[in-house]
Amino acid sequence: MSFLLYEIIHIGAFIWFVIGALLITFLMIFQRVNARTRR
Amino acid sequence: MASQLTGYALLTVLGLILYLIAMLAIDKSKRNRIQSYLLADRRIQSGMIASSVLACWTWTTTIMGAAEAGMWYGISGGLSYSLGAAIPFLVFIPLVRRLKKIMPEGITYTEFIGERFGPRTKNAYFVFATLVVLYVFMEQLIGIGLVFKNTFGVSFKLTVLIVAFIVISYIIRGGICGTFLGNVFHFLTICLLLCTICFILTRNLGLHFIYDGLLDASENKLNPNYNQSILMLNSIYGMRYGLVALVVALGQVLLDQGYYSIAMSAKSTRDLTAGFLMGAVIFWIPISILSASIFGHSAIALRLTPVQGIDTTTEIATTILKLYGSPFLSILFAVLIFSIGVSTGGNCLIGILSIFTVDFYSSKFRPDATDPQKIRFGTVITVCIAALCSFIAIALEGISLLKIDMFSGIFFAAPCGTLIAGVYSKFSNENITLLATFLGLITGFSTWIYFNMSGGSWFYGCLLSFAVPFIIIAAAYPFTRQRFNFVKLKYYKADGSRNDG
Numbered sequence: 001m002s003f004l005l006y007e008i009i010h011i012g013a014f015i016w017f018v019i020g021a022l023l024i025t026f027l028m029i030f031q032r033v034n035a036r037t038r039r
Numbered sequence: 040m041a042s043q044l045t046g047y048a049l050l051t052v053l054g055l056i057l058y059l060i061a062m063l064a065i066d067k068s069k070r071n072r073i074q075s076y077l078l079a080d081r082r083i084q085s086g087m088i089a090s091s092v093l094a095c096w097t098w099t100t101t102i103m104g105a106a107e108a109g110m111w112y113g114i115s116g117g118l119s120y121s122l123g124a125a126i127p128f129l130v131f132i133p134l135v136r137r138l139k140k141i142m143p144e145g146i147t148y149t150e151f152i153g154e155r156f157g158p159r160t161k162n163a164y165f166v167f168a169t170l171v172v173l174y175v176f177m178e179q180l181i182g183i184g185l186v187f188k189n190t191f192g193v194s195f196k197l198t199v200l201i202v203a204f205i206v207i208s209y210i211i212r213g214g215i216c217g218t219f220l221g222n223v224f225h226f227l228t229i230c231l232l233l234c235t236i237c238f239i240l241t242r243n244l245g246l247h248f249i250y251d252g253l254l255d256a257s258e259n260k261l262n263p264n265y266n267q268s269i270l271m272l273n274s275i276y277g278m279r280y281g282l283v284a285l286v287v288a289l290g291q292v293l294l295d296q297g298y299y300s301i302a303m304s305a306k307s308t309r310d311l312t313a314g315f316l317m318g319a320v321i322f323w324i325p326i327s328i329l330s331a332s333i334f335g336h337s338a339i340a341l342r343l344t345p346v347q348g349i350d351t352t353t354e355i356a357t358t359i360l361k362l363y364g365s366p367f368l369s370i371l372f373a374v375l376i377f378s379i380g381v382s383t384g385g386n387c388l389i390g391i392l393s394i395f396t397v398d399f400y401s402s403k404f405r406p407d408a409t410d411p412q413k414i415r416f417g418t419v420i421t422v423c424i425a426a427l428c429s430f431i432a433i434a435l436e437g438i439s440l441l442k443i444d445m446f447s448g449i450f451f452a453a454p455c456g457t458l459i460a461g462v463y464s465k466f467s468n469e470n471i472t473l474l475a476t477f478l479g480l481i482t483g484f485s486t487w488i489y490f491n492m493s494g495g496s497w498f499y500g501c502l503l504s505f506a507v508p509f510i511i512i513a514a515a516y517p518f519t520r521q522r523f524n525f526v527k528l529k530y531y532k533a534d535g536s537r538n539d540g
Contacts (some may be wrong), residue, residue, distance in 0.1 A: 001114060001270040003250045009114070010246060010332050013325040014237060020322025021230035024093065028086035028223065035084070 046191025061213025088314025099182025109335020115277025117331025123284025252340020290451025296390030
């Protein structure tokens, strides 16, 4: 395995995790706000 | 090393925050209703399910175990660990969706087993459900205790007792609503701290340094971690490890009522599916890949071995943080492990609270018990189980958990086959079901013990323990006449007043 591929796996996993964390956080906020508005 | 006072102060502050969250999560009036206390009125949406599942499925062993896998098997170790631990949810999601469809009023999987096979199988599953909680909660307590002891120099025993007290008090106070809100706190903590630790360690060590260390370990025979396949994506040993991780994780997912409780609290099956897919599969996978690479591969690059530099491979993370982090980073890591362990432990306890509240009391003692009586009974039993876990964890201080992990892997694989067969097939002979489960256990353990309890025999023991019940049920199916009618489960009520239609 080349260094480039190793770098892609490591940095890719980091970015993937950050995107996931942000997405789940925004989804929670959106659903909470949406539920309050409907009430 | 940070001071002992910092360690105890940190535990107190985190415990108070969690208790406050649990107090805000549920009204006092709702605490006496099972639907609110244990199911959050079935109103939880995908975002909160995802955050909760991500926090719960991230174990102390996700960080330490993935680091070990990364050290033993290189690149393929981390990838195999993450796939092996995530794939069981691809089995769990359709299974729990079907369970919700065929038994809409069901809350626990032991209720399903009881209705589906009979009281003896249900009793056996009560034992499995309790033991899986003992095992999982105990592991989290040991993980937190070790990290706090190494970081702050605090007493391992006292830390274990304090953490068990924190978990039980906020779970009992807030029920599943408290667990969900607590898990949001844990989710945010895990995401923030894991990103910070990974970023700082990668910057301090350098990816080039780690890669060069791996390259040396794959080529240089004098390297203490020499392994030709360390840089291979498709190493056969890594794949084999992934397969065992899959079977072990399947047992932990399918027998832990906590995940069923989360699923049953979902507003709709769409929320359930989306939440579990995001939290346990898609966005969970990078956590173990990062742990394997940042801790496991760094250990190889630093030429650490169980003989040189570290006592056991489970100490990789704390050792690297001491060498390449700062005391502040070590404190952040301790908070990270606290959040990881407490969320997982809390999920186990809410599961066992559900089983003993909803199912056990009414089926064994008083079928006409009211909700407050059932909740009181479930609470007492859950407190006792949490206390037992903390005492076992204290007793196991300094003892390698490897044999317990191996035992649990084989032990929890056998009932999975029966559970899956029960959900999807109409086979309903209780004697053969019990026989299949116990033959699975016997075959698995015999294989493991006969071949001197080695890693290889454990691999085959796990696979046999999982496969034998399936094979026996499939072979017996054409020769038995009884077939189960799933329609009657539609009319099942958790209070025992089943209407057979």
